[in-house]
Amino acid sequence: xxxxxxxxxxxxxxxxxxxxxxxxxxxxxxxxxxxxxxxxxxxxxxxxxxxxxxxxxxxxxxxxxxxxxxxxxxxxxxxxxxxxxxxxxxxxxxxxxxxxxxxxxxxxxxxxxxxxxxxxxxxxxxxxxxxxxxxxxxxxxxxxxxxxxxxxxxxxxxxxxxxxxxxxxxxxxxxxxxxxxxxxxxxxxxxxxxxxxxxxxxxxxxxxxxxxxxxxxxxxxxxxxxxxxxxxxxxxxxxxxxxxxxxxxxxxxxxxxxxxxxxxxxxxxxxxxxxxxxxxxxxxxxxxxxxxxxxxxxxxxxxxxxxxxxxxxxxxxxxxxxxxxxxxxxxxxxxxxxxxxxxxxxxxxxxxxxxxxxxxxxxxxxxxxxxxxxxxxxxxxxxxxxxxxxxxxxxxxxxxxxxxxxxxxxxxxxxxxxxxxxxxxxxxxxxxxxxxxxxxxxxxxxxxxxxxxxxxxxxxxxxxxxxxxxxxxxxxxxxxxxxxxxxxxxxxxxxxxxxxxxxxxxxxxxxxxxxxxxxxxxxxxxxxxxxxxxxxxxxxxxxxxxxxxxxxxxxxxxxxxxxxxxxxxx
DNA sequence: AGTGCAGTTGACTTT
DNA sequence: TAAAGTCAACTGCAC
Numbered sequence: 081x082x083x084x085x086x087x088x089x090x091x092x093x094x095x096x097x098x099x100x101x102x103x104x105x106x107x108x109x110x111x112x113x114x115x116x117x118x119x120x121x122x123x124x125x126x127x128x129x130x131x132x133x134x135x136x137x138x139x140x141x142x143x144x145x146x147x148x149x150x151x152x153x154x155x156x157x158x159x160x161x162x163x164x165x166x167x168x169x170x171x172x173x174x175x176x177x178x179x180x181x182x183x184x185x186x187x188x189x190x191x192x193x194x195x196x197x198x199x200x201x202x203x204x205x206x207x208x209x210x211x212x213x214x215x216x217x218x219x220x221x222x223x224x225x226x227x228x229x230x231x232x233x234x235x236x237x238x239x240x241x242x243x244x245x246x247x248x249x250x251x252x253x254x255x256x257x258x259x260x261x262x263x264x265x266x267x268x269x270x271x272x273x274x275x276x277x278x279x280x281x282x283x284x285x286x287x288x289x290x291x292x293x294x295x296x297x298x299x300x301x302x303x304x305x306x307x308x309x310x311x312x313x314x315x316x317x318x319x320x321x322x323x324x325x326x327x328x329x330x331x332x333x334x335x336x337x338x339x340x341x342x343x344x345x346x347x348x349x350x351x352x353x354x355x356x357x358x359x360x361x362x363x364x365x366x367x368x369x370x371x372x373x374x375x376x377x378x379x380x381x382x383x384x385x386x387x388x389x390x391x392x393x394x395x396x397x398x399x400x401x402x403x404x405x406x407x408x409x410x411x412x413x414x415x416x417x418x419x420x421x422x423x424x425x426x427x428x429x430x431x432x433x434x435x436x437x438x439x440x441x442x443x444x445x446x447x448x449x450x451x452x453x454x455x456x457x458x459x460x461x462x463x464x465x466x467x468x469x470x471x472x473x474x475x476x477x478x479x480x481x482x483x484x485x486x487x488x489x490x491x492x493x494x495x496x497x498x499x500x501x502x503x504x505x506x507x508x509x510x511x512x513x514x515x516x517x518x519x520x521x522x523x524x525x526x527x528x529x530x531x532x533x534x535x536x537x538x539x540x541x542x543x544x545x546x547x548x549x550x551x552x553x554x555x556x557x558x559x560x561x562x563x564x565x566x567x568x569x570x571x572x573x574x575x576x577x578x579x580x581x582x583x584x585x586x587x588x589x590x591x592x593x594x595x596x597x598x599x600x601x602x603x604x605x606x607x608x609x610x611x612x613x614x615x616x617x618x619x620x621x622x623x624x625x626x627x628x629x630x631x632x633x634x635x636x637x638x639x640x641x642x643x644x645x646x647x648x649x650x
Numbered sequence: 651a652g653t654g655c656a657g658t659t660g661a662c663t664t665t
Numbered sequence: 666t667a668a669a670g671t672c673a674a675c676t677g678c679a680c
Binding site: 332333457458461462465509510511512513514517518575579 | 666667668669
Binding site for chain 1: 664
């Protein structure tokens with residue numbers, strides 16, 4: 081008896097899924113049965129970055145995949161247990177087994193889990209065939225070549241949903257063996273005739289027990305987060321194209337306009353209900369139709385570049401998984417406290433995480449995130465900047481907090497971004513966001529602050545960005561410490577202090593050579609972004625400045641590469 | 651009309 | 666997708 085297990089990880093889709101396609105091909109050639117499996121692994125669910133919303137979104141996506149797959153004739157099941165354990169049980173059903181999956185770029189524990197699975201497969205005569213994920217390259221030796229690989233991978237046609245009809249149905253004998261091997265409680269809601277459907281999955285007592293064990297302290301799922309399922313992902317792209325995204329490029333910066341002008345497909349990309357290649361082909365199809373509107377054209381271009389950057393960041397974690405817990409540029413080690421928090425640090429971390437820093441734009445963005453699981457990129461960068469610079473907290477303490485809040489949490493984007501926004505990569509410009517300036521720029525009417533911090537809504541709009549500057553007469557009218565806190569730091573002073581401390585490291589003579597090594601391994605080689613000569617100016621003084629700049633370009637220019645950063649697609 | 655000057659703008663540099 | 670600082674050109678206005 082032959083069995084091909086398609087191990088779905090963060091690639092919950094049926095189309096453009098190479099492992100699934102390959103499994104079906106093999107199964108047809110040797111008469112094997114294909115089983116689609118989604119694993120709920122206690123050790124992975126217990127990771128500090130995981131929250132119930134992630135599992136909720138994943139299961140919604142899985143249910144839609146599983147129902148469609150069932151209708152097409154592919155049996156799918158959720159299997160509970162550690163990966164090696166689950167595969168051992170499947171193998172013990174006496175099958176000749178193969179595992180098909182994508183290469184996963186995840187956090188350290190998933191990396192270790194994959195090593196363990198690989199070792200188990202090698203010693204148990206099980207073939208595990210992994211396919212590359214999007215444009216991420218395993219064992220990339222030369223960063224210079226990466227952009228070309230991205231283009232090559234993206235340009236090939238997305239794979240269609242395989243035809244399952246010709247596959248042998250799982251025999252009663254196989255089903256009996258699987259049930260026996262997995263034990264009834266390990267095999268949940270297989271989508272085959274006569275077996276309960278998966279729609280009650282998220283409410284099942286089994287799952288609640290599992291969650292209670294793995295995430296005992298996790299807050300409840302977010303009620304107003306986006307919902308999962310590949311159909312919803314495509315709906316988002318359609319509404320984006322039908323007007324919502326027209327002003328994407330100019331509207332993505334303000335949290336007010338970004339909410340609807342951004343594509344919002346990022347959670348779907350994170351769980352893989354749509355592939356980067358599918359999204360890229362969608363963009364190109366829009367463009368092929370011819371675009372009259374300059375604004376929409378610019379927005380689409382902007383959107384496409386984010387698909388590129390998505391993989392660019394994940395590639396960093398793929399190439400150096402230690403980035404999850406170690407600075408890219410080791411000279412920054414020890415700058416902030418990585419160990420146990422002092423009581424003061426702990427208080428600052430709590431205030432930030434609980435949206436009571438007393439700095440309205442920070443707290444407003446954190447509250448939006450807490451409620452919905454999403455805020456636009458610029459505001460995410462500001463939240464990280466504030467924690468890392470003004471509050472002087474090490475990113476290893478703050479990254480898990482936002483990981484649990486981001487519905488679109490993607491480890492490969494999250495950690496490189498946290499390092500970048502904390503100024504510890506050495507190859508990126510140090511960006512210290514001023515939350516008061518951001519409030520005035522992105523929320524000039526104080527509308528966003530009033531929405532998320534009703535305690536401040538009675539203040540005149542001009543005072544909402546920095547209520548501590550408001551006169552005593554205004555403060556007396558109900559704005560007091562017991563309603564909305566005073567700022568826990570002096571924003572101006574803390575920003576200056578942080579800048580001085582980070583630049584002190586950056587200016588050390590040995591810093592430059594380490595940065596060069598970081599750039600060699602991780603830096604962006606996008607020719608459109610880098611080494612572009614400044615446009616020549618006519619005036620003599622400007623020409624001489626231009627010349628000076630040009631002469632510097634032979635050296636490693638730390639400000640040009642990596643100028644464009646993002647947490648996720650917006 | 652031309653000059654001096656404070657204030658503004660924009661390009662560019664520094665941190 | 667930073668923010669602050671520098672510098673020169675420009676502007677509006679008073680005289």
